[in-house]
Amino acid sequence: MSSSISNKALSKNTNWFWWPLFPLYPYGSRDTTYSELVPNLVWSFEQLQGLYYVAVPIRMVVLKVPKGLMLINPLPPTRDLVLALKALQEEHGPICTIVLPTASGLEHKIAMPAMARVFPESTLWVCPGQWSFPLNLPLAWLGFPSKRTRTMFADGLPHKGICKWISLGPIDIGLGRFQEIACYHSESHSLIVTDALVGIEGEPPKLFDNDPTPLLFHARDKGDQPLKDSIEARRKGWKRLVLFASYLKPDQLKIPSINDIAKNSFKPGLRTLKAHFGIFPFQWEKGWDLSAREMIGNKEPLLQVAPVIKRLVFPRAKVEFLRWLDEIKNLKGMKTIIPAHFSAPIKFTKRECINLRNRINFSDWLPSKGNWSFLYSVDKNLLDKGVVPQKPLDPFKD
Numbered sequence: 208m209s210s211s212i213s214n215k216a217l218s219k220n221t222n223w224f225w226w227p228l229f230p231l232y233p234y235g236s237r238d239t240t241y242s243e244l245v246p247n248l249v250w251s252f253e254q255l256q257g258l259y260y261v262a263v264p265i266r267m268v269v270l271k272v273p274k275g276l277m278l279i280n281p282l283p284p285t286r287d288l289v290l291a292l293k294a295l296q297e298e299h300g301p302i303c304t305i306v307l308p309t310a311s312g313l314e315h316k317i318a319m320p321a322m323a324r325v326f327p328e329s330t331l332w333v334c335p336g337q338w339s340f341p342l343n344l345p346l347a348w349l350g351f352p353s354k355r356t357r358t359m360f361a362d363g364l365p366h367k368g369i370c371k372w373i374s375l376g377p378i379d380i381g382l383g384r385f386q387e388i389a390c391y392h393s394e395s396h397s398l399i400v401t402d403a404l405v406g407i408e409g410e411p412p413k414l415f416d417n418d419p420t421p422l423l424f425h426a427r428d429k430g431d432q433p434l435k436d437s438i439e440a441r442r443k444g445w446k447r448l449v450l451f452a453s454y455l456k457p458d459q460l461k462i463p464s465i466n467d468i469a470k471n472s473f474k475p476g477l478r479t480l481k482a483h484f485g486i487f488p489f490q491w492e493k494g495w496d497l498s499a500r501e502m503i504g505n506k507e508p509l510l511q512v513a514p515v516i517k518r519l520v521f522p523r524a525k526v527e528f529l530r531w532l533d534e535i536k537n538l539k540g541m542k543t544i545i546p547a548h549f550s551a552p553i554k555f556t557k558r559e560c561i562n563l564r565n566r567i568n569f570s571d572w573l574p575s576k577g578n579w580s581f582l583y584s585v586d587k588n589l590l591d592k593g594v595v596p597q598k599p600l601d602p603f604k605d
């Protein structure tokens with residue numbers, strides 16, 4: 208990391224004023240961690256984001272581009288983050304471009320207007336087909352400055368001399384479209400993706416170092432157990448967060464009866480908001496650990512299509528997903544992939560891309576049993592009600 212960005216600068220002010228717009232944990236206070244992924248070329252800034260202590264890292268990537276820097280998937284610009292970016296600017300030139308390469312990922316969209324105002328000279332690029340829910344509002348109403356906002360492909364592409372932009376989709380998902388545009392930055396041999404792929408490892412992210420409460424909260428087996436910190440508890444909690452984030456309702460997770468929940472709540476030592484007053488509506492059955500280990504890489508992060516995305520976004524779009532990988536596998540010199548969630552960077556050469564493609568091609572793309580049963584039932588429900596189309600590919604293309 209650049210010597211001009213000190214750890215101190217990132218440990219002070221974590222306020223995110225606009226958190227009520229998208230009220231996710233950790234709400235109005237966002238710690239940021241950073242790392243320089245490729246010297247003088249690629250940086251990663253990460254914050255936590257989640258619901259009910261199920262928090263996973265969300266990442267903004269900064270790339271060196273001619274005459275400055277480009278942000279991809281902007282994060283809430285807390286004072287700490289802005290200080291760090293300004294220090295990077297001093298060394299590498301102004302933040303000239305901010306990119307939102309996803310049409311649907313609200314968690315990536317929400318901070319773009321605020322970040323745009325911090326860097327008023329920057330040009331904004333957005334993936335085509337932006338939409339919002341429950342009200343589909345125009346970008347200007349969401350705070351995007353219209354004079355300097357461009358739509359990718361329709362208005363050109365940012366820094367296309369050094370970046371290749373590869374679209375996955377659009378795919379009709381009923382309420383709107385899924386589309387994300389991967390960026391291959393040839394100088395650093397890095398492929399930056401948003402939600403399509405993630406890599407998960409066993410060690411909890413460093414973002415939990417300051418406050419491991421979410422890990423310790425979920426490491427328990429009952430609400431009356433205190434939150435006890437240890438390396439083992441943190442790892443156990445992390446595995447459960449991975450299962451939650453992946454399957455929403457993993458198979459081995461049962462909801463205890465109201466009586467059981469109440470019996471274990473409000474015990475001494477747990478009567479705090481931080482401990483959610485001992486209210487713990489979860490009960491893990493045997494086998495949960497094995498399920499978690501299937502998602503988590505041994506020594507390296509395990510690259511995969513996140514189950515929730517696979518089952519709710521891509522169930523009828525396997526062909527498009529494989530096509531996207533085919534385009535990616537031909538990128539010259541590709542070495543790593545940097546997704547917007549969980550771990551990064553992850554080794555990803557042509558060989559890994561082909562292996563992933565084969566794994567996907569020969570696997571059950573529409574699993575419905577075990578851990579998949581909840582996601583399957585959501586998809587089936589949406590299909591039965593006509594909310595999502597039977598054939599989502601691809602009504603938007605001419």
Ligand SMILES: [Fe+2]
Nearest residue numbers: 312314402547
């Ligand atoms: Fe995302």
